[in-house]
Amino acid sequence: MLQGKAALAYEQIERLIVVEDIAPGSLVSESVLMEMTGLGRTPVREALQQLARNRMVEVHPNKGVLVPPASVEAQLRMLELRRALEALTVRLACKRATPADHDRMTAMIERLDSETFTLSTYLDTVTTTHHLLVAACHNEYVEDAMAPLQGLSRRFWHAHVRDVQAEIQRGSLLHADILRAVTARDPDGAEQASHALIDYLVAFSFATINQETGSR
Template structure:
């Protein structure tokens, strides 16, 4: 049990290094370096790397190291197709299944999101916490396993390409607050609509990173 806890800690630490580009795209890094950066042993780091590879955040190359692959617009758009469906399901389930205990941190998070005083790092940590609240309120562990890597990939792409930080943070915070409000109102239609609005924003953001719109093949 303790080892599982350490592996989860290693996963969170390495994911954070990737999302915030302390491990830049294209970087080839060794297990030893990751052990030093996380302060954790070889076994939890190795277990975390296996999960990160399954979640497409890294590529493991035996005898060479761990590659941090670049994030492409095409891959981001394909990922968002899946996230759109799963996140809509998550918010609908949360509307029905959220307990009083689930709702308390949601109310606190709405107040925080409206405060609008975030650094980029604080905002992304808040977004991650918001997603975790929603999935936890859905009370479906399989959904939690499916959603976590999609959201990690999404955060990584966003921070790689964001330019007007405060404008994007303000807009994104409002979209996340709208989802939480709908869940608190136990309104699944409004929650799904708010979820789709967030996904539409992320799709538009992805397209904004390229100079020419790529049409269907």
């Protein structure tokens, strides 16, 4: 688990990849990433090592850092694993969440229910929601396992979203349902809500095939 400036570098570089400020297929250097993040070589290098382990980048010595394209096939395989781990995550969160965890989740539910999001602010909110759920497990191994899956999901969704407001509305409802079940300490309801989110992401992934076929 990264700490300090390395964790900040990971967060910033991952976001640059997710929102495609670094486009898929791009080859960038460490020095460019240092300039984009405002951070030094050591934290950027540590972040890149973790991002490579999480399949967000490929590090090619003496050439640069490649951001590989995201495929539908890889996304669907990843979602198979995320379905199982997300169910475990929300069940643990139901049992272990502290009052402080519940307070943060309740505040997020209020945001999801009432705020009008842009694509950028929605992505930030989804990232925070993922962090809240994983943190409520109080198990660092769950955090290590879930971080790459959730990051890859966000990247694929952002790359293929078309009807932005409709998808944001749907995603907000699904994430709020999970948080409500966790704050109610309802593990069965939380697992059902997590499966509903993954079902949505699977359907979204398959829909991108039709979009790509129709655009030819």
